[in-house]
Amino acid sequence: MQIYFERSGGFAGIRFQTSVNTEELPPQQAEPLCNMIHDASFFDLPEELTARDAGRDRFIYRLTVTDGERTHTVQMNGSNVPEKLQPLLHELTAIARTHRAH
Amino acid sequence: MPASHNPLFCIVPPYILRNIIEHGNPGQSAWAQKTLVQTNQVHDERSDILDGKKQLVAKTAVPGEQRVVYDAQNGTALPGIAVRREGDPPVSDPAVNEAYDGAGLTYTFYSEVYSRNSMDNLGMRIDSTVHYDRSFDNAFWNGEQMVYGDGDEDLPEAERLFNRFTSSLDVIGHELTHGVIQYEANLVYASQPGALNEHFADVFGSLVKQRSLGQTAAQADWIIGAGIFTANVNGVGVRSMKAPGTAYDDPVLGKDPQPAHMRDYVNTTQDYGGVHINCGIPNLAFYRTAMELGGFAWEKAGQIWYTTLRKRITSTSSFQQTANTLYTVAGELYGAGSLEQQAVANGWAFVGITVAGTEPNPEPEPEPENPGCLSSVMQFLGFR
Numbered sequence: 386m387q388i389y390f391e392r393s394g395g396f397a398g399i400r401f402q403t404s405v406n407t408e409e410l411p412p413q414q415a416e417p418l419c420n421m422i423h424d425a426s427f428f429d430l431p432e433e434l435t436a437r438d439a440g441r442d443r444f445i446y447r448l449t450v451t452d453g454e455r456t457h458t459v460q461m462n463g464s465n466v467p468e469k470l471q472p473l474l475h476e477l478t479a480i481a482r483t484h485r486a487h
Numbered sequence: 488m489p490a491s492h493n494p495l496f497c498i499v500p501p502y503i504l505r506n507i508i509e510h511g512n513p514g515q516s517a518w519a520q521k522t523l524v525q526t527n528q529v530h531d532e533r534s535d536i537l538d539g540k541k542q543l544v545a546k547t548a549v550p551g552e553q554r555v556v557y558d559a560q561n562g563t564a565l566p567g568i569a570v571r572r573e574g575d576p577p578v579s580d581p582a583v584n585e586a587y588d589g590a591g592l593t594y595t596f597y598s599e600v601y602s603r604n605s606m607d608n609l610g611m612r613i614d615s616t617v618h619y620d621r622s623f624d625n626a627f628w629n630g631e632q633m634v635y636g637d638g639d640e641d642l643p644e645a646e647r648l649f650n651r652f653t654s655s656l657d658v659i660g661h662e663l664t665h666g667v668i669q670y671e672a673n674l675v676y677a678s679q680p681g682a683l684n685e686h687f688a689d690v691f692g693s694l695v696k697q698r699s700l701g702q703t704a705a706q707a708d709w710i711i712g713a714g715i716f717t718a719n720v721n722g723v724g725v726r727s728m729k730a731p732g733t734a735y736d737d738p739v740l741g742k743d744p745q746p747a748h749m750r751d752y753v754n755t756t757q758d759y760g761g762v763h764i765n766c767g768i769p770n771l772a773f774y775r776t777a778m779e780l781g782g783f784a785w786e787k788a789g790q791i792w793y794t795t796l797r798k799r800i801t802s803t804s805s806f807q808q809t810a811n812t813l814y815t816v817a818g819e820l821y822g823a824g825s826l827e828q829q830a831v832a833n834g835w836a837f838v839g840i841t842v843a844g845t846e847p848n849p850e851p852e853p854e855p856e857n858p859g860c861l862s863s864v865m866q867f868l869g870f871r
Contacts, residue, residue: 391757395625396658397649397712397725398763399740440629441665441676441684445758464629471563475622482648482739 386419387451390477394462396442403481421473422450427457430470434461446474552594552605556586557616559634566632567616582653586615586635589659596660596695597667600785601793606666613663617653626652628665638715647717648739655714655724656699661692672800679805681762686769687796693728694785704777704784710734728774731767747771749806749839768838769806776834780827787827791817807843810835814842 391402407415427450435445443463448470450457461467466474557567558580570583577584590613597603605611614632623636635658638649652658665688668674674684689711697707711734712725722735722743731745745767746752752768755761773792777784795816800809814831821827832842 393757394759394763396627396652396661396763397624397715398744398758399725400757438630440627441688442625442627442662443629444625463625463627479622 386415386422388418388422388477389447389449390474390481391447392444392474392478392481393447394443394445401478401481403477405477405480418473418476421470421476422452425467425469425473427459427470427473428452428455430457430459430467432458432460434459434465434467436462436465439464448474448477552591552598553610553612554587554590554594555612555614556583556590557614558583559616559619561618561621561637563620565616565619565629565634566614567618580617582617582635582637582651585651585653586617586633586659589653589656590615590633590663592656592699593660593663593695596691596698596785600694600698600789603667606663607670611666615659617651624649624652626658626662628662628669630669633659633662633666639717644717645719648720650715650717652715655712657689657692657696657711657713658715659692660695661688661711664688664691667691668796671796671798672804673802674800674804675802676759676762678760678762679765680803681759682765683769683800683804683806683809685762685766686773687792689726689728689766689770690773690789690792694789698783698785703782704774704788705781707784709774726763726767726770728770729778731771745770747838768840769809772810772834772838772840774834775837776830779830779833787821788830791820791827791831794820807840810840811843814845 386407388405388407389402390405391400393400405418407418410418427448439462445460445462446466447458447460459470461470553573554571555566555569555573556571557565558570559565559567570580571578571587577587594605594613597605605613616632616634617637619634619636622639622641624638626633626635628634635652636649637651639647640651665684668684668687672687674680674687676684693707693709693711697704700707708723709728710724710726711728713723715725716722716735720735720740721737722740724734726743726745727734731747732743734743734745736742744753744764746765747767749768753761753764755764758764773788776791777788780787791813795809795813799812799816804812810831813835814828817828817831818825832845835842836845
């Protein structure tokens with residue numbers, strides 16, 4: 386499974402992004418990510434979840450997942466993140482920070 | 488006892504007050520602004536009574552700010568649990584006290600300098616929530632209240648990049664100003680109007696801090712978010728108004744991407760069309776104006792910018808339109824051809840924008856932004 390994650394906006398306006406291929410990760414890292422995508426029913430989510438009146442200085446997330454023949458992209462801002470997707474966004478933000486450091 | 492009001496509010500008609508606001512000197516303008524607000528409040532109350540929405544009952548006026556700080560307890564439900572209300576003594580949680588004190592300093596700034604009564608100018612209660620979410624390195628205005636994360640306080644110290652967001656007064660001033668903007672020009676949050684939304688929030692966030700420190704324009708650091716980064720980050724803050732693009736350069740966070748001139752304007756669909764990136768351009772124009780005028784920046788430069796924000800620009804104003812309006816307003820406040828008006832023109836010329844009716848900037852003309860950019864970003868973000 387290929388995951389592309391990007392976070393922009395926020396008060397600081399600092400962009401974080403990362404690309405993860407779960408097949409290249411150790412199973413103990415890959416499995417939770419795959420489970421989070423499955424638990425969030427990611428491929429059933431609408432492509433556009435950006436709320437118009439989200440306020441100011443909210444993050445914008447853009448997440449693309451390719452699994453075999455299927456590819457799906459979801460864009461959302463902070464006020465409209467589905468609850469089930471929040472653990473995945475936390476995890477990918479942490480990975481993006483680590484990747485940027487290396 | 489009936490609600491008391493000054494009969495003068497009813498004697499000077501609102502249209503004359505508006506004229507004084509627009510054409511009087513700063514002192515007269517501030518008086519007229521305050522009087523108009525109080526007149527409107529009395530009028531609204533009277534209308535509500537006539538409409539039957541409110542009964543004529545004894546009412547004690549509540550002077551000053553009304554603040555409530557909530558604790559989200561690291562969840563995302565807002566507002567959370569109320570932990571400190573107006574007049575309550577300090578608590579043991581520094582984030583709560585910082586949010587409370589910062590909101591108070593910002594309220595006082597707007598009240599004493601511009602005679603403004605809270606975000607809506609009608610005494611709206613100021614709600615703040617701290618401890619929002621986990622590892623939340625952000626602060627935001629959600630349309631009704633301010634929200635602050637703890638940064639990376641739950642990570643090991645060596646991995647932390649962000650401190651809690653209440654630790655910087657200009658962050659609090661910035662977020663509360665988003666509320667002011669919402670009730671005034673209500674700039675669309677995309678492309679150039681969005682960058683102006685961020686710009687006005689940066690200007691008044693910085694001025695709140697400068698006034699609290701008693702700093703002149705020359706003494707101020709003009710850094711937005713100083714203290715937000717931990718010692719692990721190579722940077723002084725998230726933005727520099729006096730030198731956009733130089734606030735940080737760090738192996739993890741990258742380099743500050745802000746442009747300082749229109750020729751470097753960033754066209755992007757990220758960050759609502761680069762609102763936190765391109766605000767560097769008007770930020771520098773304000774800094775240059777304030778430095779040319781000298782003294783306390785909230786007095787002349789701040790007054791020009793505040794008057795302009797108050798419905799003199801529209802929700803879709805561009806950099807050019809805003810620069811033109813600021814120039815006009817400076818002429819109204821301080822006189823056509825005044826040093827103040829010239830300082831505004833010079834500030835914008837420095838970043839590549841020639842104010843209408845002034846001599847062209849000797850520097851190379853900037854590439855105009857793609858006129859379709861705002862609409863494409865708005866469409867991208869789901870605006871119709």
